[in-house]
Structures are given as structure tokens and as C-alpha cells.
Amino acid sequence: MGEFVPVARVSEIPDPGKKLVEIEDxxxxxxxxxxxxxxxDDVCTHDGGPLAExxxxxxxxxxxxxxxxxxxxxxxxxxxxxxEPTVAHEVKVEGDTVLVRxxx
Ligand code: FES
Numbered sequence: 001m002g003e004f005v006p007v008a009r010v011s012e013i014p015d016p017g018k019k020l021v022e023i024e025d026x027x028x029x030x031x032x033x034x035x036x037x038x039x040x041d042d043v044c045t046h047d048g049g050p051l052a053e054x055x056x057x058x059x060x061x062x063x064x065x066x067x068x069x070x071x072x073x074x075x076x077x078x079x080x081x082x083x084e085p086t087v088a089h090e091v092k093v094e095g096d097t098v099l100v101r102x103x104x
Pocket of ligand 1: 048063
């Protein structure tokens, strides 16, 4: 398993808000909701839509392409047309730094 890598400052992502980052050539969407941070692959499992460009609705991100909803805490696909989860990564906060460890 990889290391935690710093991806953002706590203060640079509004709450609620999001940021797209790149970790080891992988695009990852970072979400900030209710004081907590979450990280998902920036890939909708329906047809590859860029989740970081979607709209946040509580703990859900809405794919900008065809509107599938994913739970940002788990990556679970909640509505059609997506049926498979997207990958959720580990996140921790140290001081003002948000760190992510890729899950696979
Ligand atoms: S690509 Fe995301 S809902 Fe179709």
C-alpha cells in the first residue's frame, strides 16, 4: 500500500466544496463536507464522467454527464445509470494539510 501524500490545504477547499488533484497519474476528486474530507476517483463508473465537475448535494456527488449519484464517503453508486461503485481513497488531515493514500 502507498504512502499518504499531501494534496491540499484545509483552508483552500470551501465547506462544502471540492478540488481535483492528481496523485501518481491518477485524477482524484477531494470533497470537503461538514468539516470532513473524502476522496474518490474522478471517474464515474457509468461512462467515465468527471465527478469533480459535478454538483455536491450533502454527501452525494452528481455526475455532470447523466446525473448518477455517488456517496462521497464510500464511492457507492446510489442511482442509475451508474451501478458500480467508484474507488474511495483514504484521507487524513494533519494541521492544515489534507493527505490522501490511494486505495488500489
Ligand atoms: S458518465 Fe456519469 S452518469 Fe453517465
